Amino acid sequence: MLDFTIGLTEGVAWPWPIAVYLFLAGISGGAVAVAICVNLFRGVHLNTPIMKAATLIGFITIVLGMICLVLDLTNPLFFWRILVYYNPTSVMSIGVMALLFYIPLVFVLMCVALQQEITSVSWLKWLDPIISFFAKFRVALDWIVLILAIAICAYTGFLISALIRFPLINTAVLPALFVASGFSAGCAATKVLAAWLFGADRHGSDLHVLHAAEWPIMAVEALCLLMIIIALVSGNAAAQAAFESIKAKIAASGQAQGSKGKIVIATVKGDVHDIGKNIVRVILENYGYDVLDLGRDVAPERVVEAVRQTGAKLVGLSALMTTTVPNMQATIEALHAAGLDCKVMVGGAVLTPDYARNIGADYYCKDAKASADLAKQLLG
Numbered sequence: 001m002l003d004f005t006i007g008l009t010e011g012v013a014w015p016w017p018i019a020v021y022l023f024l025a026g027i028s029g030g031a032v033a034v035a036i037c038v039n040l041f042r043g044v045h046l047n048t049p050i051m052k053a054a055t056l057i058g059f060i061t062i063v064l065g066m067i068c069l070v071l072d073l074t075n076p077l078f079f080w081r082i083l084v085y086y087n088p089t090s091v092m093s094i095g096v097m098a099l100l101f102y103i104p105l106v107f108v109l110m111c112v113a114l115q116q117e118i119t120s121v122s123w124l125k126w127l128d129p130i131i132s133f134f135a136k137f138r139v140a141l142d143w144i145v146l147i148l149a150i151a152i153c154a155y156t157g158f159l160i161s162a163l164i165r166f167p168l169i170n171t172a173v174l175p176a177l178f179v180a181s182g183f184s185a186g187c188a189a190t191k192v193l194a195a196w197l198f199g200a201d202r203h204g205s206d207l208h209v210l211h212a213a214e215w216p217i218m219a220v221e222a223l224c225l226l227m228i229i230i231a232l233v234s235g236n237a238a239a240q241a242a243f244e245s246i247k248a249k250i251a252a253s254g255q256a257q258g259s260k261g262k263i264v265i266a267t268v269k270g271d272v273h274d275i276g277k278n279i280v281r282v283i284l285e286n287y288g289y290d291v292l293d294l295g296r297d298v299a300p301e302r303v304v305e306a307v308r309q310t311g312a313k314l315v316g317l318s319a320l321m322t323t324t325v326p327n328m329q330a331t332i333e334a335l336h337a338a339g340l341d342c343k344v345m346v347g348g349a350v351l352t353p354d355y356a357r358n359i360g361a362d363y364y365c366k367d368a369k370a371s372a373d374l375a376k377q378l379l380g
Helices: 016-042 049-072 091-113 115-119 122-135 138-161 173-197 205-253 275-286 300-310 322-337 353-358 368-379
Strands: 262-267 290-293 314-318 343-347
Touching: 016 049, 016 091, 016 138, 016 173, 016 205, 049 091, 049 173, 049 205, 091 115, 091 122, 091 138, 115 122, 122 138, 138 173, 173 205, 262 275, 262 300, 275 290, 275 314, 275 368, 300 314, 300 322, 314 322, 314 368, 322 343, 343 368
Parallel strands: 262 290, 262 314, 314 343
Antiparallel strands: none
């Protein structure tokens, strides 16, 4: 199993079938939505090569994606339970209901778009009156499927952004990014299949519209990514200012008493995310501990030297990215190699209790309060 999101939620690891579903669902919703938008832009509801290709892609990819989801369940035969035990406040339940309507409706739209191809097969001619019946509702069908297609693209963004332990993806911009990415991938897939299977004119007006839409879609994707980066940078600065204000208030109120012990904390080498570490520092200082904050992107040697000079009995290490966890392990190994009499507590979005033990940490703290409780237990 490939735990590509290890540490995003405590006790939850999403294997590769989930990643495949996210990709396929985006293509499905994006392809169908783009094709319908092209028809609406031209003021028609025609079974163009673009519409044929998009609906075929949309139905096949969403079915394959749902197969991935069902197979990923511990008990695949119990997938129906989420339909019975519906929770209207759950993002996942809302998404499942959207899929429940989207899949059959996109199938109907595909049959309508491919009516000529389907009824040309002798043993499928009996479907002609049924398809013709649904074709009478083509305008309403297009609009409903368009709304659901956009919802399917956005749903995965809402679902992942609900993972509050990972600031990079815990943002309201993520659903918009998923919609733009779905449109981009769906547009590309539709153009290829329309030209290859349905003989779309590569210089025709429909493909020209898709070509013209690519740049605005990519611009929206870039804008969403820029907004996420800005939010991370500005959010970190705002949090730092808030921490300093809280620290000043505590000092002014006289709550901080004599030192109960020395603690060294740092964000490990290669990692520049320090909001969580700063929260831990403020809480520990409020509890009366003398905290030496080495900052972020701290090399193992600096941590070892700081512990040696201060005589600290407790070290706190933080990491937000999976790529920097090896540096956390290297820091722990350096402390052990130096023979220093100290305990190491670790925390951060990418860590779990088991992972903390595997890299040699003495303790795992899921939040700042847990760090303070541990310090009280060890240092008094």
